[in-house]
Amino acid sequence: MKIKLIAIGKKMPNWIQTGIIHYQKQLPRELNFNLITVEAQKRKGNNIEKIKELEGELLLKASNDASFIIALDECGRQQSSKMFSNAMQNWQQNGEHVALLIGGADGLGNAVKQHAHQLWGLSNLTLPHAMARLLVLEQIYRAYALLSNHPYHRE
Numbered sequence: 001m002k003i004k005l006i007a008i009g010k011k012m013p014n015w016i017q018t019g020i021i022h023y024q025k026q027l028p029r030e031l032n033f034n035l036i037t038v039e040a041q042k043r044k045g046n047n048i049e050k051i052k053e054l055e056g057e058l059l060l061k062a063s064n065d066a067s068f069i070i071a072l073d074e075c076g077r078q079q080s081s082k083m084f085s086n087a088m089q090n091w092q093q094n095g096e097h098v099a100l101l102i103g104g105a106d107g108l109g110n111a112v113k114q115h116a117h118q119l120w121g122l123s124n125l126t127l128p129h130a131m132a133r134l135l136v137l138e139q140i141y142r143a144y145a146l147l148s149n150h151p152y153h154r155e
Contacts, residue, residue, distance in 0.1 A: 001098070073103070076121035
């Protein structure tokens with residue numbers, strides 16, 4: 001199994017980067033996790049739909065070897081941590097190469113949403129995209145902890 005988190009935007013606040021490094025170190029090698037960042041398109045003077053389309057092309061290109069794609073979108077289905085761990089267990093059993101996609105500041109274009117196998121929502125709250133990355137990575141670690149009976153996840 002491989003898990004890729006593919007996100008638009010390369011610049012992250014230091015505290016986000018510190019959190020990402022922390023959780024990456026906690027993940028076992030067999031999860032084969034990779035964070036891929038794609039350059040955001042220039043917004044000044046450009047059409048928002050065109051920007052989302054261009055960023056979507058970059059996300060889909062970076063996810064071209066994935067057998068299962070999940071687009072993270074505000075309108076997507078909310079997942080609990082247990083639901084996430086059940087999904088991860090299925091990915092492991094099926095040998096899936098999973099790509100989780102996070103769009104840019106204006107969200108995901110329709111092509112990405114249509115290409116994705118599933119749309120997931122992270123929260124009913126609006127999150128900064130940098131925080132969404134950290135949240136997804138923490139949930140990957142939490143799912144691993146649930147599946148391996150690690151005490152990190154407490155009920």
